[in-house]
Amino acid sequence: MTRDILTIKPPLLADATALDDYLGNFPNVYAERAYPAIDLKAWLALGEDAGEPTYAIAQCLGLPLVRLERISAQTDALALIPPDLARRLRAVPLRLHKGLLAVAMEDPSGPDAQRLLDFLSRERVLPLVASPLQIREAIARHYDQVEDRAMALQLGLDTDIIDAQSPSEQEAQRLALEMPVVSMVHTLIADAVSRRASDIHLRPGETATDVLFRIDDELVPVRRLARALNPAVVSRIKVLAGMNLAEHRRPQDGRTTFHIDEARSVDLRISLLPTVFGESIVIRLLDTTESLWNLDELGLSESDRGRVEDVMARSHGMFLATGPTGCGKSTTLYAMLMELRKQRINILTIEDPVEFHIADIQQMQVNRAAGFTFASAMRNFLRHDPDVIMVGEIRDRETADIAVESALTGHLMLSTLHTNTAATTVTRLLDLGVESYLLRTSLLAVISQRLVRLTCQHCRIEEAVDMHVRETLGVAADEKFQIGRGCHHCEGLGVFRRQAVYELMVMTPRLRRLIVPGADADALHEAAIAEGMIPITQAAVALARSGAISLTEAWRVRAE
Numbered sequence: 001m002t003r004d005i006l007t008i009k010p011p012l013l014a015d016a017t018a019l020d021d022y023l024g025n026f027p028n029v030y031a032e033r034a035y036p037a038i039d040l041k042a043w044l045a046l047g048e049d050a051g052e053p054t055y056a057i058a059q060c061l062g063l064p065l066v067r068l069e070r071i072s073a074q075t076d077a078l079a080l081i082p083p084d085l086a087r088r089l090r091a092v093p094l095r096l097h098k099g100l101l102a103v104a105m106e107d108p109s110g111p112d113a114q115r116l117l118d119f120l121s122r123e124r125v126l127p128l129v130a131s132p133l134q135i136r137e138a139i140a141r142h143y144d145q146v147e148d149r150a151m152a153l154q155l156g157l158d159t160d161i162i163d164a165q166s167p168s169e170q171e172a173q174r175l176a177l178e179m180p181v182v183s184m185v186h187t188l189i190a191d192a193v194s195r196r197a198s199d200i201h202l203r204p205g206e207t208a209t210d211v212l213f214r215i216d217d218e219l220v221p222v223r224r225l226a227r228a229l230n231p232a233v234v235s236r237i238k239v240l241a242g243m244n245l246a247e248h249r250r251p252q253d254g255r256t257t258f259h260i261d262e263a264r265s266v267d268l269r270i271s272l273l274p275t276v277f278g279e280s281i282v283i284r285l286l287d288t289t290e291s292l293w294n295l296d297e298l299g300l301s302e303s304d305r306g307r308v309e310d311v312m313a314r315s316h317g318m319f320l321a322t323g324p325t326g327c328g329k330s331t332t333l334y335a336m337l338m339e340l341r342k343q344r345i346n347i348l349t350i351e352d353p354v355e356f357h358i359a360d361i362q363q364m365q366v367n368r369a370a371g372f373t374f375a376s377a378m379r380n381f382l383r384h385d386p387d388v389i390m391v392g393e394i395r396d397r398e399t400a401d402i403a404v405e406s407a408l409t410g411h412l413m414l415s416t417l418h419t420n421t422a423a424t425t426v427t428r429l430l431d432l433g434v435e436s437y438l439l440r441t442s443l444l445a446v447i448s449q450r451l452v453r454l455t456c457q458h459c460r461i462e463e464a465v466d467m468h469v470r471e472t473l474g475v476a477a478d479e480k481f482q483i484g485r486g487c488h489h490c491e492g493l494g495v496f497r498r499q500a501v502y503e504l505m506v507m508t509p510r511l512r513r514l515i516v517p518g519a520d521a522d523a524l525h526e527a528a529i530a531e532g533m534i535p536i537t538q539a540a541v542a543l544a545r546s547g548a549i550s551l552t553e554a555w556r557v558r559a560e
Contacts, residue, residue: 010055010059010063011064011065012065012066012067013065013066013071013128015070019071023095023097023126026097053458054106057109058129060109061108063127063128064128064129065128066128068092068137068138069134069137071094072142073094073142074096077094077096078093080093080096080120081093081120087143089105089115090135090139091104091113091116092105092130092135092139094128101124102128103116103126104129104138106131106132106135108128108129131487133491137221140222140224141224173235173239176232176236176245177239181235181236184233184236185233188200188211189258189268189283189285190260192213192283193264193266193285195213196215196216197215197285198215198285198326199213200213200281200285201213201219201281202225202230202280203280204278205227207227208224208226209227209229209230209233210224210225211223211224216490216495216497217326217451217498227278231278234279237283240258240268241255241256241268243270248274248279251272253271253272254270255267255353264287266287267285267286267355268286269283269286269353270282270283270284271283286355286356292331292334292335293335293338294335294338294339295336295338295339299500300504308336309339311444311506312340314412316408316411317413317442317444318403318414318415318442318443318444319336319412319414319446320394320415320416320417320443321414321446321449322419322422322446323448323449324418324450327451328449328498329449330355330392332447332449332500333390333414333415337349340388340412341361345387346362346384346385347360347361347386347388347390348362348388349361349362349363349389349390349391349392350365350366350389350391350392351364351390351392352366353365353366366392374399375396375398378399378403378406382406382411386411387412388413388414389411389412390413390414391403392415393417394416394429397432397433400432400434401434403415404434408441413442417429419448421525422446422504422533423522423524423525424521425448425505426439426443426446426515427521430517430518430519436515436516436517436519439515443515444506445507446504446505449501449536450502451501452499452500452549452556452557453497453498454495454498455483455494456484456486456489456490456493456496459484459486460483460484461482461485462480462482463481463483463551463552469552473537473541473555473558474541475551479545481544481545481547481550481551483551483552499543501536501539501540502539503528503533503534503539504533504534505528505533508531511528514527537554537558
């Protein structure tokens with residue numbers, strides 16, 4: 001279909017009334033009506049998730065922009081495009097009006113559009129332009145509900161009962177093996193991996209179960225699952241994780257390896273909690289086929305990279321990575337192990353669990369049921385002629401004492417600890433009961449880190465920064481920073497991928513003298529800065545000045 005473009009500003013169909021009016025007057029909407037057009041500035045002011053790319057497509061093709069969150073697709077239009085095809089071609093049929101099918105698409109000029117036209121050879125198609133995120137949400141809203149109801153009926157589940165009872169063990173086993181349920185769970189996990197999600201959340205509510213993916217540290221709504229299907233999906237996940245199908249009142253934990261295809265698999269760590277509306281599940285995804293980071297990818301400055309290499313060259317001593325859960329501590333230690341394994345040395349690790357398998361390194365996993373803990377493993381390690389020992393986490397005095405002993409007896413010891421700063425690592429170990437004179441001798445360096453979300457390079461705009469934030473972070477009033485508005489590249493988040501920001505405290509004679517009973521963490525922190533450590537907040541502000549992150553993100557690091 002071709003037509004003259006009589007305006008360089010695409011019209012905006014902001015709701016169902018505007019869409020119906022547009023279709024009722026098509027194809028004379030440009031020639032006979034003063035149809036409201038929208039410029040780029042006004043479009044961006046709406047907070048549209050795709051920003052400039054979506055606007056540019058509509059402007060180039062002379063097609064209307066459509067806001068799908070305010071429009072419900074009609075049943076007769078939806079029936080013309082099967083759900084699988086709609087998802088594959090990223091298209092949402094909205095209206096069928098006098099033989100004219102209005103279809104929202106990401107890019108009506110792309111190959112997906114041509115495949116859709118070939119499929120709909122009997123219909124006249126009016127393409128409309130919508131953002132990728134809105135199309136994904138519209139597909140979930142319109143197709144998923146219909147499919148869920150059909151699946152529930154196929155499984156013999158009553159879709160009209162809101163307060164569904166937990167299934168018996170026999171019924172749960174049956175549901176878990178039904179092919180529609182198996183396929184749904186497989187697709188859900190595969191989709192999460194393809195979208196770089198670190199976690200899948202299934203959050204049961206009064207009328208439906210919300211499915212969310214954690215992407216770049218933000219929970220992104222994916223779809224709503226019919227309440228009737230929640231027991232079936234939960235049962236399938238329980239089977240995968242080796243959980244008790246008959247238990248619905250107590251928390252459960254499990255893990256499994258999930259094969260997406262012949263070439264790719266992910267390790268799943270699954271947590272289940274009973275709630276008033278059903279069993280809530282969180283699945284942590286560990287992609288075992290992903291390449292591990294090396295030192296070059298950690299974001300270390302040239303000088304700090306040299307300091308870390310100096311630590312790795314030592315034959316004995318202790319290096320600790322610290323920070324909150326999920327800040328990349330294990331990734332940092334893995335990067336060091338990847339470098340150390342190039343030498344002809346014996347490297348042993350004890351982890352809970354083993355997150356990535358590394359060739360040429362002997363890795364072991366905690367098994368509390370068998371009495372194989374961090375501490376017991378380390379005692380056995382010392383008789384296994386190790387050069388380097390990596391302990392997943394120092395949690396108690398026994399583990400801390402053995403770690404220090406190992407560092408003092410000719411072994412390079414790597415481990416993690418939950419502290420907020422490099423300096424408080426010292427006071428934490430002293431609080432655990434480690435003798436100050438032993439810690440003073442054994443500790444080589446501490447890296448304290450956080451993960452910051454990188455600003456999406458496709459939708460950056462100038463950031464409006466509160467004056468209080470500027471003053472607190474020591475930023476001038478006229479300094480400019482950038483923040484992501486959100487687009488289809490970043491799934492509307494404004495951020496894409498994460499990077500570590502850190503402070504590295506390398507022990508010097510001056511710092512060692514401060515490791516005494518009742519040591520002052522603040523004094524140690526100030527002394528470390530005087531010895532060359534760049535505080536983590538200052539490092540985050542430097543990243544914001546470079547445009548890599550927003551100043552808001554740097555403020556978040558300070559708040560942690």
